[in-house]
Amino acid sequence: MDARFLGIAELTETPSVAVVVDVMRAFTVAAWAFDRGAEKIVLAESLDEALALKARHPDWVALKDGPPAPGFDLVNSPGLLRSADLGGRTVVQKTTAGTVGALAVKDASLVLCAGFVVAGATARLLRARPADGVTFVVTGEDGRAEEDLACAHYIAGRAAGAGTDAAGFLRRAAASRAADELATGVRQGVHPDDVALCLELDRFSFAMVAAPEGPLMVLRPRATGTGRAENAGPPRQAIRPT
Template sequence: MPITIYQGHHHSLAPADINIVIDVIRAFTVAHYAFIGGAKEILLVGTAEEAFALKDTYPDYVLTGEEKGVGISGFDLDNSPKRMAMQDMADKRLIQKTTNGVTAALGALNAKHLFVTGFSNAKTTAEYVKTLAVKDCVLNIVASHPSGDDDMACAEYIKGIIEGTNAVTAAGVIERIKRSSVAEKFFDRSQPLFDPEDISYCTKELTGDFVMKVKQEREVPTIERVII
């Protein structure tokens, strides 16, 4: 079973059986914590304008995301997993717009199954996908940051679990995330908009009973919490 890893958020992938899109720092870590907090679903949009238009239609939906790494004026929440973990998300529906993860997911819709994850839910996702993968299926993993080793480390970790080689350890992924160029600004005191505690959330592997699957039949692609 061939598994191809792509890096970057700009790909429009050819038809596949399974696509997995990764955004460790921070979109799909945020999504994971939203579902842990009880969120019902997360709508994925490519622009802030689309997000605001949906908010006009569904005023109770929660806008979350970023542009160029920082929160968007008029959004309810930014892209911080720490702050998401502190919210009461019970039965809430969210609208998410981010630079890398969401954009990459929207470019990976041409698949029978599309999953999204950060490192926090990577092992659970990989083990579930392993049960779906058959000999000749086409499986792609997208490390959504164009150059960051955080997403690439997680992609290699997931690939190793699915293939049964376990070539990359969880500890190794954590170290690479912390040392990645993407994480640097979170430890830079001259950039107070980036909270170093977010990296703690992004590097915490959690045991869970659900995966995040994108439902593609709807007009707006939507992440759903699928119990496994």
């Protein structure tokens, strides 16, 4: 498998297969939303669009980066989301990097959204659908976010069938700028457990596939099995930040 690792601004053409990586925190949050019962996640292009969708569908749940804001129900924090009851609900998500990256490759034939919590499932889905090349969209810090690069490199290795030990990749993510900013309160709308939750490996056994549904880009879970036999580490392996 030919893997490319690009920032959002480096996308000059539509890839055939794209894996959009946002570890801290958009796609960790998305995975938790599905675990809490969400039916689907609509990826909004702007805060205004998210609010407009919420206004048209009052039963939908609107979620954004940063501190709580009028019109939004939740913030982009796995620690704060994990106790929510989202059974059967539609979530509208707008974040600084993750949703932007997914929308940038919306015309790809396959778009997967990923973090460490769904890394194994994402790799299994890539293996089940062989492709000449996969573009990993590294959403944070103009393509240089260490946590996103580490996760992308890890998924690429597993998708290629390599015996990939997760520990080093998780250490890279734990030492990243994003992890430090979350842990030290630089970012708002944060729970103390957010970094640790973002570094849980293979917590969930589904991948997350984004595809156009009418005018909207919609993210849904896709079951791929547990796949524990091919996981180099124990299930839910994590490295906690120091």
